[in-house]
Amino acid sequence: MATGHAPIVEMKNIEKHFGSVIALNGVTVEVYPGECHCLLGDNGAGKSTFIKTMSGVHKPTRGEIFFEGKPMQFDDPRDAIAAGIATVYQDLAMIPLMSVSRNFFMGNEPLRRIGPIKLFDHEHANRVTMDEMKKMGINLRGPDQAVGTLSGGERQTVAIARAVHFGAKVLILDEPTSALGVRQTANVLATVDKVRKKGIAVVFITHNVRHAMAVGDRFTVLNRGTTLGTAQRGQITPEELQDMMAGGQELVALEGSLGGTV
Amino acid sequence: MSDTATGDERVKEMSGFRKALIRPELGGIVGTVAVFTFFLLFAADSGMFNAQGIMNWSTVSAQFMIIAVGACMLMIAGEFDLSVGSMIGFAGMSIAIFSVTLGWPVWIAILTTFALCISIGALNGYIVIKTGLPSFIVTLAALFILRGFTIFFPQTIERRTIIGGIDDAAEGDWLAPFFGGEIGQPIFVWLADLGLIDVFERGNRAGEPVIDGIPMLIVWAIALVIFGHIVLTRTRFGNWIFAAGGDAQAARYVGVPVNRVKILMFMFTAFCATVFATCQVMEFGSAGADRGVLKEFEAIIAVVIGGALLTGGYGSVVGAALGALIFGVVQQGLFFAGVESSLFRVFLGVILLFAVILNTYIRRIITGER
Numbered sequence: 027m028a029t030g031h032a033p034i035v036e037m038k039n040i041e042k043h044f045g046s047v048i049a050l051n052g053v054t055v056e057v058y059p060g061e062c063h064c065l066l067g068d069n070g071a072g073k074s075t076f077i078k079t080m081s082g083v084h085k086p087t088r089g090e091i092f093f094e095g096k097p098m099q100f101d102d103p104r105d106a107i108a109a110g111i112a113t114v115y116q117d118l119a120m121i122p123l124m125s126v127s128r129n130f131f132m133g134n135e136p137l138r139r140i141g142p143i144k145l146f147d148h149e150h151a152n153r154v155t156m157d158e159m160k161k162m163g164i165n166l167r168g169p170d171q172a173v174g175t176l177s178g179g180e181r182q183t184v185a186i187a188r189a190v191h192f193g194a195k196v197l198i199l200d201e202p203t204s205a206l207g208v209r210q211t212a213n214v215l216a217t218v219d220k221v222r223k224k225g226i227a228v229v230f231i232t233h234n235v236r237h238a239m240a241v242g243d244r245f246t247v248l249n250r251g252t253t254l255g256t257a258q259r260g261q262i263t264p265e266e267l268q269d270m271m272a273g274g275q276e277l278v279a280l281e282g283s284l285g286g287t288v
Numbered sequence: 289m290s291d292t293a294t295g296d297e298r299v300k301e302m303s304g305f306r307k308a309l310i311r312p313e314l315g316g317i318v319g320t321v322a323v324f325t326f327f328l329l330f331a332a333d334s335g336m337f338n339a340q341g342i343m344n345w346s347t348v349s350a351q352f353m354i355i356a357v358g359a360c361m362l363m364i365a366g367e368f369d370l371s372v373g374s375m376i377g378f379a380g381m382s383i384a385i386f387s388v389t390l391g392w393p394v395w396i397a398i399l400t401t402f403a404l405c406i407s408i409g410a411l412n413g414y415i416v417i418k419t420g421l422p423s424f425i426v427t428l429a430a431l432f433i434l435r436g437f438t439i440f441f442p443q444t445i446e447r448r449t450i451i452g453g454i455d456d457a458a459e460g461d462w463l464a465p466f467f468g469g470e471i472g473q474p475i476f477v478w479l480a481d482l483g484l485i486d487v488f489e490r491g492n493r494a495g496e497p498v499i500d501g502i503p504m505l506i507v508w509a510i511a512l513v514i515f516g517h518i519v520l521t522r523t524r525f526g527n528w529i530f531a532a533g534g535d536a537q538a539a540r541y542v543g544v545p546v547n548r549v550k551i552l553m554f555m556f557t558a559f560c561a562t563v564f565a566t567c568q569v570m571e572f573g574s575a576g577a578d579r580g581v582l583k584e585f586e587a588i589i590a591v592v593i594g595g596a597l598l599t600g601g602y603g604s605v606v607g608a609a610l611g612a613l614i615f616g617v618v619q620q621g622l623f624f625a626g627v628e629s630s631l632f633r634v635f636l637g638v639i640l641l642f643a644v645i646l647n648t649y650i651r652r653i654i655t656g657e658r
Contacts, residue, residue, distance in 0.1 A: 103540065103541055103543065104543045107542070107543050113541065115538075115541060119538065120538065121530070121531055121534035121535045121538055121539070121601065122534070122535075122654075123530075123534045123597070123601040123602045123651070123654060124530050124531065124534050124601070128527055128530065128531075131527070132527060132531050132539065132542050132544060133531075133539070133542035133543040133544045134542075134543075135524035135527050137524060144523070144524070145522045145523055146521075146522055146523050146524050146526065146527060148522075172654045174654050175654070188542075
């Protein structure tokens, strides 16, 4: 486990209030380089709010964020991206009408100088895109293929490859597998594994315990805006995780009546 | 995101035809060929394709093109501007009031008008961004507000709604010829000497070629099309325009300054409308409160015929230019062919419908929706 070195991101006692609603009530999570940190929780547990705080979309009401040991204030997502925290959102990863290569370089367009004019270097963009896609195991017809023709899993993979290519140190994945089929899920999980081995910290948000167990090194469960604790891989069973997420008793009773299929 | 399995062996190679189909310009190219074929067959001997005829429909097409370029880039960025027509009237009137009524030098009047109109464009964009309202509503309000002022000011100041005498005021001005002048006169004299174009046979201009030169209106149209096309397809900013219209939120998450892009496109649309207005005012020598009525819709139709999606994120400036060309050729061609001109509107409606249906179909191919 990656506990030998310092955490790359530390979120300490994060609180986030929306008016009278307390979405997060003191959440503390540490993320280490090269680990896959799974953030589990049921709908409404505060997972999304928490990662949006980490990625600069929300400012915490209270609490501190340390990035590489230094206190950080993210005013907007671009600050977080500049620092090396990239987020891949479930539906908002890519723009379907644009080509894979235009998507890949969106916001980071390579430029070629012709006299005083700077032009989009399509040649470079296309070459890099094809290379990166090949590495991730996606066969494109061409770099000008529209993202809309890719499957959901492929889109997630392209988005992850993009974040890694542009130097992300922390990769936040917001329910990357929740809308995917079995095979596509396996592809995305394999991608997560590749990324982690490069020494990048992955924060993997899911409410699917099996997906979490497949790639996670550590597991933090959120429930009603608070942490129910962080467990190492091997210290906890899928059943225990499931119970913690559901808040205990009810699901045990329900599971009994459903014959252990939930 | 449903399980639309693509990639690998289950995907059929795309046929060349389908590949061509997903180019946004396709509709425009097909339409242009169809329209020219039609008029070559039915109006070839009407004078539509001699030098004067060509200059006639080129000028009309160029008018459409100038506003279509702005509307196209704004639509790709995901917004509309319904105030283009009113902006044309407003800009023309502004030049007239500054130069004729207030007696300012014409170049100051033109530059002030550009600054004023581009600021109004920026304000439109700012309101759309800050309120999150559809640009349709915000610019509809601007349509009425600007048109109202365009009638109110000349009425109040001059007691009329048409202000003339701009041609006299523009005499000797250095900036006015950039909008009202013509270029390439020697070429046409040369062509006439070679006998390739006709010369006037009678009157006080006998011996001069029937065409003086290329109006600056056409030069502006071509320059704006080239500029727009390069910005859109070959620059970083062009990628941001596509991204802002394709999915503003996704674009924001990767750091694209969506708000800035959209506001700049509103400003560019206003710029194009002002170019149109200035050329028109310099040509006619007058400004009228009713100038530019319905132009916003004509611009949008040209853009849609050119393959842009009304929902943003997809389109082409070249396509929009072809859409404008189709417009100009048909409008003038019906006149040459001796067809009742009211049928032009029927044609517009029909071709708009076809274009939108074709575009929807194309979008399904691109995004793989079923």
